[in-house]
Amino acid sequence: MSSREKILQQVKLNKPSGTDLPARYTFDSGYANTEDKFKEVLQSIYTEVIIVASMEHLREKVEEMYVDVVNKASTIPELASWADFSLQVSDPHDLEMIEVAILQAEFGVAENGAVWISDNHLQHRVLPFITQNLAFVIPRNALVNNMHDAYNRLSDTTGWGCFIAGPSKTADIEQSLVIGAHGARSMVIFLVEN
Amino acid sequence: MSKAVIEHAEASETFNKDEPYVDWHDETLWFVRKKRDISSKLLPEWEELRETASQIKNYVLSHMDDLLEAFEKNAKANGIHVHWAVDAKEHNEIVLAILKQHKVERMVKSKSMLTEECHMNEFLIQNGIDVIDTDLGERIVQLRQEPPSHIVLPAIHLKKKDIGDLFHEHLGTDAGATDPQYLTEAARQHLRDKFLTRRAALTGVNFAVAETGGFVVCTNEGNADMGAHLAEVHIASMGFEKIIPLQSHLGVFLRLLARSATGQPVTTYSSHFKKPRDGQEMHLVIVDNGRSTQLGRADFRNSLKCIRCGACMNTCPVYRRSGGHSYHNAVAGPIGSILAPNLDMTKNADLPFASTLCGSCSNVCPVKIDIHDQLYKWRQVLVKGGHVPQAKEIGVKAMSMVLSQPRFYQWSGRLGRSVMRTLPFMVNNSLNPWFKQREMPEPPKESFRDWFVRNRK
Numbered sequence: 001m002s003s004r005e006k007i008l009q010q011v012k013l014n015k016p017s018g019t020d021l022p023a024r025y026t027f028d029s030g031y032a033n034t035e036d037k038f039k040e041v042l043q044s045i046y047t048e049v050i051i052v053a054s055m056e057h058l059r060e061k062v063e064e065m066y067v068d069v070v071n072k073a074s075t076i077p078e079l080a081s082w083a084d085f086s087l088q089v090s091d092p093h094d095l096e097m098i099e100v101a102i103l104q105a106e107f108g109v110a111e112n113g114a115v116w117i118s119d120n121h122l123q124h125r126v127l128p129f130i131t132q133n134l135a136f137v138i139p140r141n142a143l144v145n146n147m148h149d150a151y152n153r154l155s156d157t158t159g160w161g162c163f164i165a166g167p168s169k170t171a172d173i174e175q176s177l178v179i180g181a182h183g184a185r186s187m188v189i190f191l192v193e194n
Numbered sequence: 195m196s197k198a199v200i201e202h203a204e205a206s207e208t209f210n211k212d213e214p215y216v217d218w219h220d221e222t223l224w225f226v227r228k229k230r231d232i233s234s235k236l237l238p239e240w241e242e243l244r245e246t247a248s249q250i251k252n253y254v255l256s257h258m259d260d261l262l263e264a265f266e267k268n269a270k271a272n273g274i275h276v277h278w279a280v281d282a283k284e285h286n287e288i289v290l291a292i293l294k295q296h297k298v299e300r301m302v303k304s305k306s307m308l309t310e311e312c313h314m315n316e317f318l319i320q321n322g323i324d325v326i327d328t329d330l331g332e333r334i335v336q337l338r339q340e341p342p343s344h345i346v347l348p349a350i351h352l353k354k355k356d357i358g359d360l361f362h363e364h365l366g367t368d369a370g371a372t373d374p375q376y377l378t379e380a381a382r383q384h385l386r387d388k389f390l391t392r393r394a395a396l397t398g399v400n401f402a403v404a405e406t407g408g409f410v411v412c413t414n415e416g417n418a419d420m421g422a423h424l425a426e427v428h429i430a431s432m433g434f435e436k437i438i439p440l441q442s443h444l445g446v447f448l449r450l451l452a453r454s455a456t457g458q459p460v461t462t463y464s465s466h467f468k469k470p471r472d473g474q475e476m477h478l479v480i481v482d483n484g485r486s487t488q489l490g491r492a493d494f495r496n497s498l499k500c501i502r503c504g505a506c507m508n509t510c511p512v513y514r515r516s517g518g519h520s521y522h523n524a525v526a527g528p529i530g531s532i533l534a535p536n537l538d539m540t541k542n543a544d545l546p547f548a549s550t551l552c553g554s555c556s557n558v559c560p561v562k563i564d565i566h567d568q569l570y571k572w573r574q575v576l577v578k579g580g581h582v583p584q585a586k587e588i589g590v591k592a593m594s595m596v597l598s599q600p601r602f603y604q605w606s607g608r609l610g611r612s613v614m615r616t617l618p619f620m621v622n623n624s625l626n627p628w629f630k631q632r633e634m635p636e637p638p639k640e641s642f643r644d645w646f647v648r649n650r651k
Contacts, residue, residue: 007482008259011262012259015489016492021253021439025443092423092424112458113460129463159468159471175222181330181414183419
């Protein structure tokens with residue numbers, strides 16, 4: 001008998017009698033203002049939220065913010081000429097040099113400041129982790145209240161996807177919070193009006 | 195009965211020798227517990243969420259075989275190679291075989307308590323594989339050649355000076371440097387090199403979703419993703435109880451997990467793996483290692499609902515004052531003490547006694563495991579099975595004799611009070627375990643019963 005059969009047989013024999021799933025497993029978060037909550041939570045996890053009126057304004061803003069930075073990459077067509085680092089690489093290890101990446105993401109979650117990004121918006125899964133600094137761009141109206149709403153919105157996870165809430169961090173040394181463990185050292189979120 | 199381990203009580207005694215250190219350990223964990231309280235109270239639906247999570251997990255236990263089969267089918271359709279391991283040995287051999295097949299001799303690993311349970315690192319190293327733990331806390335304890343002392347905070351037993359000295363020796367940081375920012379930066383540089391040069395990465399699994407055949411890995415540092423997305427081969431190891439039915443159930447569990455663990459609203463990264471990326475191979479090892487036996491123990495099966503948040507450890511007065519290593523098991527604290535006897539009743543017979551049965555663990559558990567009840571029930575099982583040292587057994591028997599005979603109980607109480615009053619040195623000495631770390635109480639002149647009889651009108 002294979003290990004698989006052994007395990008499944010033993011599980012079948014030993015499992016308790018059947019119980020039902022709870023009829024309701026989602027809850028509403030009645031925030032007065034979803035965007036305010038989103039900004040408030042992100043501020044507490046060291047992330048700045050910047051509202052821009054349009055993609056042109058986004059472009060102006062990032063040119064101003066990252067003026068002396070080299071090795072800039074972006075998945076956003078409007079920022080193609082701003083970027084000086086091409087994402088057309090076959091080996092993801094080549095992305096190690098990137099200083100800042102500005103990436104299109106799908107939506108944000110107010111209760112915890114998480115942003116959903118997936119294969120749909122990304123040709124290299126490692127990009128949001130390997131870049132030294134990270135920025136996401138999401139439509140201003142693409143915010144949901146909580147994780148239940150987030151999974152409602154997410155019909156499928158495609159091949160890979162991730163909720164990312166703020167920059168990489170650790171508190172493994174005496175519970176002292178340090179930003180920039182292995183992933184991004186800083187994070188900015190741009191909410192685009194149109 | 196010979197034992198290869200130092201029992202919890204004895205290890206705790208060593209741990210308690212340095213009083214300021216124990217106070218610091220106690221306060222640090224209580225600080226984490228308080229963060230959990232603040233965070234959970236921000237959600238009015240918190241108690242309903244716990245109940246919902248508990249019910250979903252009850253469903254999982256009672257439909258485990260169907261869910262595992264559905265998960266396997268969907269995972270395979272997604273292009274994931276699924277393996278099954280009845281025990282630790284088989285798990286380790288499967289991992290080694292995958293690495294050998296790809297001629298990989300060096301691997302990065304993110305946090306996986308299952309691989310600690312299986313003692314996988316030792317096995318792989320013996321077989322010529324270099325394994326680097328990439329979670330900062332895990333890398334610290336790996337360099338010190340010791341196991342993690344906490345499932346979420348692996349190096350919580352160490353002071354920054356210990357880590358400064360360790361990094362000075364292994365990573366070449368400045369002698370005497372203890373700034374956490376500086377030390378973390380040194381580890382970042384050191385481990386980035388490992389991420390960039392290793393062709394295989396192993397991760398744990400926080401949740402496996404039967405509906406999609408995908409799995410979720412949660413970290414704050416980003417180390418699981420750095421490893422997995424750069425490696426040609428991604429191996430994920432999971433105990434079979436990590437399964438949940440639907441993707442939307444993650445809404446419940448991700449809201450509970452980080453808030454219970456550290457008080458954060460969610461971990462920085464909640465990574466949903468479903469298909470390997472182009473050119474990558476993804477393997478998933480489903481491990482039993484005693485879980486199916488535990489599933490058959492009606493009194494103890496609820497322990498398999500655990501989502502490994504560590505809240506029961508942070509709140510436990512015994513854990514906080516004895517440290518994770520005293521539990522001589524991959525998972526320490528209250529939850530570890532109900533999981534460990536299932537793995538080895540003889541070796542772990544002391545652990546269910548490492549509790550005051552105060553019930554705080556059950557009160558904070560996000561999936562409502564009746565932890566303190568199970569600790570109490572394990573004691574019965576272990577004493578009946580003869581797994582408890584004779585001294586403890588004699589003590590328990592003597593107490594049972596006294597407590598079951600009211601007149602004898604009254605007489606022994608009177609005797610005890612008079613001895614403590616007239617001959618205090620009889621109890622205030624090092625032979626009496628109750629005298630350790632505490633003064634004996636002032637004996638009352640009479641018992642409550644005597645007072646009650648005298649004053650009853």
